[in-house]
Amino acid sequence: MATLSEKVLTEAEKDSRTEAEETGNTEHVHPADASAPVLSVRDVRISDQAAGHEIVHGVSFTLTPGKAVGIVGESGSGKTLTCRAALGILPAHFEVTGGSIELDGNDISALTPARWTALRGATISAVFQDPASYLNPSIRVGAQIAEVVRVKKGLKRREAHRRAIELLRAVHLRDPELVYGQYTYELSGGMLQRVLIAAAIAADPRILIADEATTALDVTVQAEILDLLADLRERTGLALVLVSHDLAVVAQLCDEVLVMRQGEVVEQGPTREVLHHPRHEYTRLLIAEHEQYGLDKFLAVEAAKAAAAVEEDA
């Protein structure tokens, strides 16, 4: 099976040749084991051992290659803790006290630190809200990506350099050679988030967690990053967990939505189902907020069209 970065590379190379080819050939998009879950979260409970109480009261979802699951909720709802549990990076004295998490067939409770290090980056990877704080300001950004491929993929320096540039191109940075040699302060927030995504996918993970990864960006840049994630998902079969306080951001990209509140999953289901037939009052509130203060009321005509399309599909 081709690795993610190879797939990204071949796609990027192909892009430069002809776009017409791209639509025809899709067999490589879905790996052979497309239906086998890459991440299974089953009734996960997380407790603060110092305070002695449970914070997350049972979260379940399954992620297969190319699938995208969204988690929506306000700050403190437990969405970030759930993600951190899947990455094995819960803060001190937080523990998974119930349920199980399976990562590419491995129960994470049995993982040794060495095994975790091998899985992180190579199987599961993540990007967070403030990209600048995850990059070293005194090292050129390209070298930081090259380091990931050298360590994780065992590539030689020159090869790693080439691969890093290819990755920067794959995240649609306009001048990858130039960006490679730049420092964090020379790049905008949107560019930094792309650099971070490039680093996150450098070791060909099968799952990418994006936790409020677009929250701090301008809307147009946010849309660019979301489009990029959609693109990676389609081209490489990358599975996504998208965490946001904004239901619309999640709705744009995800097949399934979990709505969390105070550690509880109050609603879960296919995105369209949740948007069109919300059951829980909190979900209705999130939708009402958008209808009152978003663009939705002005785009009612298009919304009606979308609803009609849903009816047709059903």
Add this chain to the structure above:
Amino acid sequence: MSTDPSQKAAGPVLEVRDLEVHYGPRRRRRRALHGVSLSVAPGETVGIIGETGSGKSTLARAALGLVRASAGSIVIGGEDVSAYGHRSWRALRRRGVIQYVFQDPLRSLDPDLTIEASLAEPLLIQGVSRQEAATRVRAFLSRVRLSDDLLDRLPGELSGGQRQRVAVARALVTEPRLVILDEPVSALDSANRVQILQILKELRADGVALVFISHDLGSVAGVADRIAVLYRGELVEAGTARDVISEPRHPYTRLLVRSAPTLHSAPADRAEREALRALLHA
């Protein structure tokens, strides 16, 4: 809201014409605003939308006299303030006819002053009696849905949403005719955002004119009567909120509308965004 009758002119509360603002030394001057004209009628809410670096904060600062325009005119409540120097601007701001709220309330509230002292300060400067100031402070605190218990707290002891509501109350105590809000909800979570937007809607109902600056079209769409779009220092589009959002003309506005997260985004939007990006970068 009652205002001094002498201030009640029929014309616009703010009129900006052909505004130019430059930054930097003469040799390497960078243009921040170019030929911007904008008029705000009494009681009207005008949203100004633009990306980082589009000049929207510069426009706010120019209208407050915090940045000097290199050309063009600014008229506030019928008074041409274009030629005002530092002192005249300060006097104008002290009169409290025009007020402002910035994104980060921690930076606009003195960290060592209690909420009561912060709110009363602009009134005391105007010569209002302490007793009268105390009454007004309480009235405005309840208008932003905060309890009197907060009066003896320091800004650092409040949550971000509470602080921003204090900043709004502080802007209101002088009963201004115009409030300029620069990204007032950008740092807030959705519950606090909705609360501030609700307060802004009530202000509009009271006849206070608002200039609401934001990068988030969604926040502005629910509140503004008219929307003006700034792009690279120029006003590229203006109209009623409905027209700008449902029939955007400039490619940047179209990209903005197509980029704003909505609950009913269509897959086709992605291709359209791609085409618009290519157009804008060409």
